[in-house]
Amino acid sequence: MGIVSNGSLIALAFILFSLLHLAADIQTAALMVEKNKFSFDEGFNQTANGDYFVFLGKAAIGYGALQITPDTANDAYSLSNSSGRIMFIRPFRLWSDDSQASFNSTFVINIYRKENWTAGQGLAFLIAPNTSMPAASEMEWLGLTNEDTDGNNTNQIVAIEFDTQKQVYDPDDNHIGLDINSVKSNTSVSLDDHGIRLSPEKATNYSVWVDYNGTSKLMKVYMVKEGEPKPRIPLLNAPINLKEYVKEESYFGFAASTGYPNIQLNCVLKWSLWVEDLPEKRDLTWLKIGAGVGVPAVILLILLGVIYVNKRKRSSAVEESNVFDEHLKSLPGMPREFKYRDIKKATNNFHESMKLGEGGFGIVYRGILNLKDHINTHVTEIAVKQFVRDNIKSKDDFLAELTIIHRLRHRHLVRLVGWCYDEGKLLLLYDFMPNGSLDKHLYDASNRNTLNWERRCKILAGVASALHYLHNDYDQKVVHRDLKASNILLDSDYNARLGDFGLARALDNDRNSYAELGLGGVPGTMGYVAPECFHTGRATPESDVFGFGAVVLEVVCGRSPGIPIIYHQHKDCSLVDWVWMFHREGSIQEAVDERLSNNYVVDEAKRLLLLGLACSHPVASERPRTQAIYQIITGAMPHPHVPPFKPAFTWPLMGAPYSNTESTTSTTTVSSKVCSATNMESNIQMSSSISQSFKSLSTCSQ
Numbered sequence: 001m002g003i004v005s006n007g008s009l010i011a012l013a014f015i016l017f018s019l020l021h022l023a024a025d026i027q028t029a030a031l032m033v034e035k036n037k038f039s040f041d042e043g044f045n046q047t048a049n050g051d052y053f054v055f056l057g058k059a060a061i062g063y064g065a066l067q068i069t070p071d072t073a074n075d076a077y078s079l080s081n082s083s084g085r086i087m088f089i090r091p092f093r094l095w096s097d098d099s100q101a102s103f104n105s106t107f108v109i110n111i112y113r114k115e116n117w118t119a120g121q122g123l124a125f126l127i128a129p130n131t132s133m134p135a136a137s138e139m140e141w142l143g144l145t146n147e148d149t150d151g152n153n154t155n156q157i158v159a160i161e162f163d164t165q166k167q168v169y170d171p172d173d174n175h176i177g178l179d180i181n182s183v184k185s186n187t188s189v190s191l192d193d194h195g196i197r198l199s200p201e202k203a204t205n206y207s208v209w210v211d212y213n214g215t216s217k218l219m220k221v222y223m224v225k226e227g228e229p230k231p232r233i234p235l236l237n238a239p240i241n242l243k244e245y246v247k248e249e250s251y252f253g254f255a256a257s258t259g260y261p262n263i264q265l266n267c268v269l270k271w272s273l274w275v276e277d278l279p280e281k282r283d284l285t286w287l288k289i290g291a292g293v294g295v296p297a298v299i300l301l302i303l304l305g306v307i308y309v310n311k312r313k314r315s316s317a318v319e320e321s322n323v324f325d326e327h328l329k330s331l332p333g334m335p336r337e338f339k340y341r342d343i344k345k346a347t348n349n350f351h352e353s354m355k356l357g358e359g360g361f362g363i364v365y366r367g368i369l370n371l372k373d374h375i376n377t378h379v380t381e382i383a384v385k386q387f388v389r390d391n392i393k394s395k396d397d398f399l400a401e402l403t404i405i406h407r408l409r410h411r412h413l414v415r416l417v418g419w420c421y422d423e424g425k426l427l428l429l430y431d432f433m434p435n436g437s438l439d440k441h442l443y444d445a446s447n448r449n450t451l452n453w454e455r456r457c458k459i460l461a462g463v464a465s466a467l468h469y470l471h472n473d474y475d476q477k478v479v480h481r482d483l484k485a486s487n488i489l490l491d492s493d494y495n496a497r498l499g500d501f502g503l504a505r506a507l508d509n510d511r512n513s514y515a516e517l518g519l520g521g522v523p524g525t526m527g528y529v530a531p532e533c534f535h536t537g538r539a540t541p542e543s544d545v546f547g548f549g550a551v552v553l554e555v556v557c558g559r560s561p562g563i564p565i566i567y568h569q570h571k572d573c574s575l576v577d578w579v580w581m582f583h584r585e586g587s588i589q590e591a592v593d594e595r596l597s598n599n600y601v602v603d604e605a606k607r608l609l610l611l612g613l614a615c616s617h618p619v620a621s622e623r624p625r626t627q628a629i630y631q632i633i634t635g636a637m638p639h640p641h642v643p644p645f646k647p648a649f650t651w652p653l654m655g656a657p658y659s660n661t662e663s664t665t666s667t668t669t670v671s672s673k674v675c676s677a678t679n680m681e682s683n684i685q686m687s688s689s690i691s692q693s694f695k696s697l698s699t700c701s702q
């Protein structure tokens with residue numbers, strides 16, 4: 001009995017341990033994959049990033065590394081006489097008619113052998129025309145060629161070999177070489193002279209840089225023990241006109257082989273690649289789609305409106321859903337439609353580990369899509385928004401967001417990739433933003449050093465330009481209505497992309513759900529809402545500007561506008577009042593985020609803080625317009641004048657505070673009416689507690 005329960009306890013503990021281990025693996029396998037670059041900085045994990053690779057021969061992921069040949073370290077027999085390749089799943093464009101792409105790749109390798117093994121044969125960084133491998137490429141063929149294909153220029157391969165076994169054509173058993181269609185290197189360099197042993201007795205990780213310059217057509221290889229800086233002088237520096245040898249679209253990866261009886265493990269522990277983005281070829285499909293965006297968008301709006309009205313009238317749910325579906329599919333200029341089962345696969349069945357965030361209407365998941373056309377497979381990362389309110393509301397939410405975001409195109413807005421209305425599921429697919437949302441970088445301890453001054457300025461300029469586009473540049477004005485740090489997403493270069501257009505419409509179409517929208521319930525939202533909104537229940541371009549002001553102060557001060565600040569003798573003080581106090585005392589730069597220490601530009605910081613205050617003006621009509629905001633941020637215009645004391649907010653307002661209200665409401669369907677049709681009573685009821693807390697936030701130093 002005792003033995004049995006002990007046994008099952010151990011089993012249970014083991015399962016728990018494995019699960020934890022697995023979870024940890026998924027967490028730490030940080031990666032970035034974009035059109036022309038990727039980075040697997042923290043190792044490899046089959047579950048988390050195995051989908052990005054094609055495995056050939058006996059290659060696999062194991063022990064956090066790419067194992068190009070088998071890694072069963074205790075079974076010498078199966079390690080011998082084998083070969084493999086691991087290729088990144090999609091190709092990169094390496095040349096065009098008149099130019100060649102430069103590329104840089106960095107990786108960490110470990111060619112492991114046990115004390116009593118003699119190392120053999122070698123590992124290679126590989127550029128190949130496809131994701132296949134020749135048969136019988138074990139032994140001296142390094143997974144690159146075989147007896148028949150070696151030297152044949154139809155191979156279209158170029159590789160950097162890390163060779164541990166001497167053949168007649170090799171200088172020794174410890175060299176690197178540039179291989180063109182053959183394992184007989186074009187250029188090779190013995191490593192003995194450089195103090196490097198590829199497979200020393202004591203396992204050693206080496207960092208390798210392979211840099212190709214598409215202009216000078218030089219291939220350079222650098223190699224040092226992991227942790228040491230990249231040396232100034234390359235080990236190998238060879239001229240090669242890649243275009244003569246490799247396919248225009250080529251795959252990158254690794255190949256390796258073991259010998260008999262000589263064996264080794266061929267491990268790649270980290271890998272990143274950047275390939276220069278050559279100018280696009282003219283692609284007619286995109287032109288067609290582009291042309292289809294303007295006029296059809298208007299038709300789309302009308303159609304969606306018709307569907308919406310029809311939907312309300314119809315009693316038969318089935319019929320309704322068919323109509324809904326058909327119309328969506330037939331709309332010109334619509335982004336791509338996806339099948340539910342593909343999205344399910346991409347998100348690992350909407351697994352918890354893929355969850356990126358959660359909002360009022362939906363849950364957002366990360367997804368990895370394999371897009372196959374007739375030749376290639378492309379891997380794209382996406383963010384999938386799943387609408388989770390009840391059926392009717394979800395459909396409304398889905399339609400509203402789709403209607404708004406679908407017609408907007410701007411480099412600082414998150415791009416809609418596609419949609420799915422299938423098996424009763426409603427999903428919107430967006431570009432995945434590898435750096436997550438702005439708030440994470442401002443407040444998460446693990447991201448604390450990512451936002452230097454330059455990035456902060458760039459982010460604010462990006463958001464300002466997105467806002468300007470929404471308010472002015474598009475023929476129908478859109479009010480975002482939910483501007484806050486958590487809705488500002490960052491791409492891999494820390495460019496801001498405004499996201500989440502979900503809130504605007506719900507206030508319009510779903511009057512009773514005001515409370516559900518999280519306006520009062522989410523404390524983080526508090527400091528972003530303009531005071532007049534609590535009275536009018538209506539969002540305007542000016543209230544968006546107020547929200548933007550809060551974001552500016554937040555980014556410069558590194559403090560959340562929703563969290564009161566306790567400062568000396570003052571009571572709880574809102575961020576705006578706190579900054580205003582410094583302004584009055586002539587020391588506004590004291591509000592700058594102390595984590596920046598002195599690493600910021602004082603004039604820029606002052607200008608941004610004054611801009612933040614000007615946008616936070618309690619009187620809507622006094623706030624700057626987006627045009628001016630953008631120019632102030634970029635320094636094309638001087639900072640705005642800000643009075644030493646914050647003007648009081650009074651209600652009802654005198655004069656005409658809303659400049660564009662009329663045209664806004666009349667030209668935009670769902671998005672800009674926003675709160676205007678909302679039931680005023682429930683609004684005011686709902687918001688009284690909010691205004692109260694807002695007031696308590698505004699008392700400081702007045």
Ligand SMILES: *[C@@H]1O[C@H](CO)[C@@H](O)[C@H](O)[C@H]1NC(C)=O
Nearest residue numbers: 081082136137138139259260
């Ligand atoms: C290695 O394996 C191949 C089959 O893949 C076989 O033909 C060859 O004889 C083997 N060589 C040795 C030395 O075992």
Ligand SMILES: *[C@@H]1O[C@H](CO)[C@@H](O)[C@H](O)[C@H]1NC(C)=O
Nearest residue numbers: 148149150151152153154155
């Ligand atoms: C090179 O490979 C091609 C295609 O596999 C083949 O047709 C050709 O005969 C080969 N050339 C030589 C010299 O072996």
